[in-house]
Ligand SMILES: [Zn+2]
C-alpha cells in the first residue's frame with residue numbers, strides 16, 4: 001500500500017492532494033482506496049522526509065532529495081498549480097535565526113511564494 005501511494009504521488013507532475021492520490025491508487029489497484037488511509041501514509045512520508053507538504057496548496061509532492069534535511073522553498077503558481085522547488089539555505093537559516101531571536105523554537109519553517117510561473121506569466125503578458 002505504501003509503495004502504491006508513493007508511486008502514485010511520484011507520478012504527479014504537480015502537487016497532489018490526498019484525494020488525487022487516493023483516486024490514482026484506486027485506479028491502479030482496481031479497488032476503492034479511502035482518502036483517509038492515504039492521508040496517514042502521506043503524513044508518514046512527510047515525517048520520513050520522503051515527501052513534502054505544500055501548505056498553501058494543501059497538497060503533497062515526492063521529495064526530490066530525501067537525504068537532504070534543509071528547508072525547501074516552494075514557488076506555487078496561482079494559475080496552473082505548478083510548484084517550483086528552490087533551495088536557498090541563506091534565507092531559510094535567516095528565518096530560523098529570526099525565530100530563535102524572538103525566543104521561538106523553529107521546527108519546520110514553511111516558506112512558500114504564491115504567484116505566476118514563467119509559462120503562466122508569459123500567457124498573462126500576451127493577453
Ligand atoms: Zn529543497
Ligand SMILES: [Zn+2]
Nearest residue numbers: 077080117120
Ligand atoms: Zn503556472
